[in-house]
Each structure stands twice: as structure tokens, then as C-alpha cells.
Amino acid sequence: MNTKSATPSADEEAERAARWVFSPIGRAMAPLRQYWRDNVRSEVDHQDVVAKIATECPTTARYILMVMMSAGIAILGLLLSSPAVVIGAMLLSPLMSPILGVGFALATGKQKWLKISARSLAIGSLASVLFAALIVVVSPLQTVTEEIAARTRPNLFDLLVALFSSIAGSYAMIRGREGTIVGVAIATALMPPLAVVGFGLATLNWTVFFGALGLFFTNFLVIALTATMMARLYGFRTTLSSRQGWFQNFGIFSIFVALAIPLGLSLRQIAWEANAQRIVTNTIQAEFGDRARISEQAIDWDSDPLNITATVLTPEFDTDANADIDRLLRQRLGENIKVSIEQFRVGTDPGAAEQAELARARAAEQAAATERQIAGMIERMAMAAGVERADVLLDRETRRISASARPLPGLSLAGYRQLERRVADKTPGWTVYLRPPPQALPGIALGEDGPTEQGALSEGTVTWAARRIGLPLILRGPEEETDALASRLTAAGIEISQVETGQGDSIEIEWAALPQ
Known part of the structure; x- marks a missing residue:
């Protein structure tokens, strides 16, 4: 790959400087431009930087392997909802070189370099998605965790993360201070969304798939275009004419605006939801007073009307709570609201609410099943x-x-x-x-004071079997003990078809009718 003429010629520089100086802004900025050109850009070895980035851009076996391993660790960290594991995946990701290659190729106008870098990035991204999807397919864990959900709803803050990552990566590469930690900054914006795209593909969850894909393309464009601007700022211009340069600047600015508007609206919606969550919490707490505690609270943002549910531990029941909270929230949020508050009465002891909440948490944990x-x-x-x-x-x-x-x-x-x-x-x-299949019922052995220990066990078995099978029973034995047993079985919801009295030290039990 040809890396010569990485800097503009003296004639080109003079022509551009002359045009700039004739404008009022140009005259005001001339000393700063002169300082930047003489003291900053002059220290950069443009040919060396271009050669260094270009060398790392082609697709190699090592590059594919490291991308796949990074994606594998990333998806495992996302499934386990472990930020530490996700960060570990960033240490392996080699995505910095091809994406900076795209940015610098745009700045220098080298189409061959641009094709090689874009091809390498596309193959690496596809390998990451497919490998992450394979891991999800064979994994018993396929639940959308908080770490996964966080990568499905891009907003303006995600754009800023990509922007700052690209500035750091481009600066480090240009100034010769690149390293693993800089690659982590860029991989942070790219590898987790790719892994989540793989998760969405494996689980056929298209909401997750397209949400993460949107985040990836947003971050990719921001990083590449920011790298382009950094390259131009440091003088990496060769084949582009002045007109092409200004046209490129306008295109980059337009793309940033086009990305920032929907992401800003998304961030605004997130901010509104956070504020609404706070208003809901304060309204519920004010309705029940300081002695009550909100154990659980959930808002379904996609429902119409807005569905709000909560569990409150309170020393006193409030029969008008749903209506009062519904009315207040309609006024404060200006939305159609549906409120459902579940109240659990606890003691007035200061620690009663905490104990009740802990008990509920334990019960919920015990009852939860993946x-x-x-x-x-x-x-x-x-x-x-x-x-x-x-x-x-x-x-x-x-x-x-x-x-x-x-x-x-x-x-x-x-x-x-x-x-x-x-x-x-x-x-x-x-x-x-x-x-169980209907079969012979055990007899109830009797002692002086009623059923013996073994008879009590048999009675438990009879009670269980009669409840499961649902057929009436016939009892036969001493009158007093048999009548007492009939009363206990009836109280347990078991139908007694017939009671026959007789002599003996046990009660015989049989089904009144067996299915054919």
C-alpha cells in the first residue's frame, strides 16, 4: 500500500492559508493556526502513523481469532450480567486498527485503504456476531439481563462515549502512545453491542437484535468520522481537494446532527421516565406516610394507559390509595394512568417493615424459577x-x-x-x-386413643390419595372411630359415600367406585 505524500505540499498549504487569511475569522485565527502548524503538526510523523495503521488493517487469522475470543468473553459477561467479565473482553478486542483505518482513509482519500479497512471491520463484526450467537444457542442461560438490555436502547450518552473513545484512540495513535488501554476505549463502544446482536439473533429476539445493531452502527459512524476529523486536524490530507475537504466536513457534520437528534430524543425520553419514576415513588410514599415502605414498584412504559404497580408494607391499610394516587399522578405526569397498589400489613415496630421486606425477598427468591x-x-x-x-x-x-x-x-x-x-x-x-393410579387403600390401625402412629401415617396417605384421585370413599370399622375419621376426611374436602359400623381394631377404607 502506498503511504507516500501523507502531508499536503507547500503550494497547497500556501494556497489554503491565503484563502483563509482573507476572511475576518481567518485573520483572528491565524496566530493559533500558525502555532498549531509549527508546534503540533510538525511533530507528527505522518508517514509513520499511516504505515502503522495500514499494517494492522488487513484481515488476518490472528485478527479473526482475537475478535471471536473477545466476542465470546463479552457475551458470557453479558449473560452473567458481570461488568468485570465484559471489561475483560475489551482487553482482547483488536477492532481499533480497522475502524481507525476507515477514519484515516476517509481523511486522506485513499480508496484502497478504505476498502481494506472496511472489509476487515465487516468480517470481524460478522465473526463476532456469529460466534456470540453460537455461544447463546448452546448456553442454558438465554435471559435478557440488565447488561444486555442496556445495549438495546441507544441515546445521546452512547454517542458521547463513542466520541470520546475515538478522540482518545486517534490521539494516541497519532502521537505514538497507542496501547491496549486505548483499544479498550474503542472496543467498549463496539464489542458489547456486537455480542448483544448475536444474542438477539440466537434467541430470535428482534427488539434486542435491532436495538443493539442500531447502537453498533451509531458508535461505528461516530468513531470513524471522529477519527477522520482528528486526522484532518493533524494534517493527514493528500488527494482531497479543498472543495472535497469542505464537502467532507459538511457531510460529517450532517451525519453527527442526524445521529444526535434521535439519540437526544431517546435520552430525553429516558430522562422523563427517570423523573416519572421519582414522582411515582414520592407520590406513593406520601400517600402511605413515613411508617410505610415501598417493597416493589414497576411501571410499564409501553402500555396505554401507563400501568403502575407497587407493593407497600404498611401498618395501616389505605382503602382509597389506588384512587388517590391515580388522581395525583394524572395531574403531575399528564398521562392516562392505571394504578394497582398491593398492601401488606406489618407491625408498628420500626424494624417490622424491614423484616417483612426481607421475608418477601426471601420468598420471592425461593419461588423464582428460571x-x-x-x-x-x-x-x-x-x-x-x-x-x-x-x-x-x-x-x-x-x-x-x-x-x-x-x-x-x-x-x-x-x-x-x-x-x-x-x-x-x-x-x-x-x-x-x-x-396416582387408583389402587387398594391402606387400613387405619386403631389404639386405645384412636389411630396408632402407623394408623396416622396411613390416614395421611388416604387423605392425599383421595384428594389427588377425587373419588368418594367407603369407611368400615368401629362406630365412634369411623365417624370421627369420616368427619376429618369431610373437613379435608373428601367425599364419603358410605360409613359402615362394625367391630375390630382397624378401619377399612375402599373406593366407592373405580374408573373402568
Whole structure:
């Protein structure tokens, strides 16, 4: 690649300076321009900088490998919601050279250099996206974390991050102070969005895909065009005429404005949401007073009307809370509001609210189940029932899982009950129903004071089986003990079809009717 004539000729410099001096602004700026040209630009070895960047721009096996490894670490950090791991990925990313190559090629007008740099950046970006998508496909974690969500909604601050990163990277390259830490600055703006694009592609989540893709292209354009301006500022001009230079400057300025307007509007929306969140919190807190505590609060920004839900721990119930808060928020936010406040009464002890909130947090943590946990729960239930996974019924709203077990040789009702307990022990927060096949019910052994210890265990098994199967029972045994058992079973919601009195030291139980 030809790197000669990296600086403008003396005649070109003189012609440009003459045109500039004739303008009032030019005359005022002439001393500063002279200082910049003599004391700053003159210290830069333009040919060496161009050669150095151009050498790192072509696509090589090492470049592809390092890009893929960086993308792999980045997507793992995003899935784990670990900023430290994401930062580690930035240390490996070699994206600085090709993207600065694009910027410097635009400034110098070298089309061949521009094609090589753009091709290298495109191949590296595609490799990053595909490798990140592959990791997500084989990963059991496919949940949109906070780190992933943060890369799907670009705003003006993201543009500023890319701008400052490009200034730092371009300056370090021009002044000969480039290094890993400067590459991290640029990779910070590019690699995480690419990894999130891969996540969106793997999960077919097009909201995430296009949001992250928009952030990547925004950062790419800002970094490349800022590098172009930095290169021009330091005198990297060769084949571009003065007219072409001014046209390029106008184009770059227009692109920055075109990017800044929608990103500024996005930032304005984010700022409005943050302010609305604060207003909602203050309004709810004021309604319930200082002794109450807001345990949870959520706002669905995409709903119409705006749906606001909250959980409040309070020593006194407020029956008018929803209406009062709804009215106040309509006035303060000027939006159509729907408020739903769930109240939990706690004691007046100063620490009661904290204790209740901690208890709720523990219960929520125990009840939470990821998709992986749910899949494992279905697998365990299918194995316990001896059925296929498709035969297991799952109700996410009521958090209930159920299945009808196949007859297993030698397994009693007590055995099926034990299988249900094992599934339930590994499924906190869910209600487990394993319906056993109807079979002979155990008798209730009686002692002097009612059922014996073994009889009590048998009664528990009968109660469990009758609830699961839903068939009426026939009881047969001593009158007093049998009537008492019938009362207990009826109270448990079990239908008693017939009670027969007799003699003996046990109560016999059987199904009133068995399905054919």
C-alpha cells in the first residue's frame, strides 16, 4: 500500500492559508493556526502513523481469532450480567486498527485503504456476531439481563462515549502512545453491542437484535468520522481537494446532527421516565406516610394507559390509595394512568417493615424459577410419573405442575406420595400434584386413643390419595372411630359415600367406585 505524500505540499498549504487569511475569522485565527502548524503538526510523523495503521488493517487469522475470543468473553459477561467479565473482553478486542483505518482513509482519500479497512471491520463484526450467537444457542442461560438490555436502547450518552473513545484512540495513535488501554476505549463502544446482536439473533429476539445493531452502527459512524476529523486536524490530507475537504466536513457534520437528534430524543425520553419514576415513588410514599415502605414498584412504559404497580408494607391499610394516587399522578405526569397498589400489613415496630421486606425477598427468591429450572422440574415430574414430558401439565400463573402417574409394579400409594414429595422438595414455590393410579387403600390401625402412629401415617396417605384421585370413599370399622375419621376426611374436602359400623381394631377404607 502506498503511504507516500501523507502531508499536503507547500503550494497547497500556501494556497489554503491565503484563502483563509482573507476572511475576518481567518485573520483572528491565524496566530493559533500558525502555532498549531509549527508546534503540533510538525511533530507528527505522518508517514509513520499511516504505515502503522495500514499494517494492522488487513484481515488476518490472528485478527479473526482475537475478535471471536473477545466476542465470546463479552457475551458470557453479558449473560452473567458481570461488568468485570465484559471489561475483560475489551482487553482482547483488536477492532481499533480497522475502524481507525476507515477514519484515516476517509481523511486522506485513499480508496484502497478504505476498502481494506472496511472489509476487515465487516468480517470481524460478522465473526463476532456469529460466534456470540453460537455461544447463546448452546448456553442454558438465554435471559435478557440488565447488561444486555442496556445495549438495546441507544441515546445521546452512547454517542458521547463513542466520541470520546475515538478522540482518545486517534490521539494516541497519532502521537505514538497507542496501547491496549486505548483499544479498550474503542472496543467498549463496539464489542458489547456486537455480542448483544448475536444474542438477539440466537434467541430470535428482534427488539434486542435491532436495538443493539442500531447502537453498533451509531458508535461505528461516530468513531470513524471522529477519527477522520482528528486526522484532518493533524494534517493527514493528500488527494482531497479543498472543495472535497469542505464537502467532507459538511457531510460529517450532517451525519453527527442526524445521529444526535434521535439519540437526544431517546435520552430525553429516558430522562422523563427517570423523573416519572421519582414522582411515582414520592407520590406513593406520601400517600402511605413515613411508617410505610415501598417493597416493589414497576411501571410499564409501553402500555396505554401507563400501568403502575407497587407493593407497600404498611401498618395501616389505605382503602382509597389506588384512587388517590391515580388522581395525583394524572395531574403531575399528564398521562392516562392505571394504578394497582398491593398492601401488606406489618407491625408498628420500626424494624417490622424491614423484616417483612426481607421475608418477601426471601420468598420471592425461593419461588423464582428460571427456564432451566422449569425444564428440570418438568423432567423430574415426568420421571416420577413414568410419562412423557408432554404429558406433564404446567400452569405458570398459579405455579402448579401436575401429572397422572402410570401404574408401577410394586409401588404403593405411599410410594407415589413419596415421589411427589421428592419433586416438591426440588421445586420450591410450586404446587406439585402427582395423581396416582387408583389402587387398594391402606387400613387405619386403631389404639386405645384412636389411630396408632402407623394408623396416622396411613390416614395421611388416604387423605392425599383421595384428594389427588377425587373419588368418594367407603369407611368400615368401629362406630365412634369411623365417624370421627369420616368427619376429618369431610373437613379435608373428601367425599364419603358410605360409613359402615362394625367391630375390630382397624378401619377399612375402599373406593366407592373405580374408573373402568
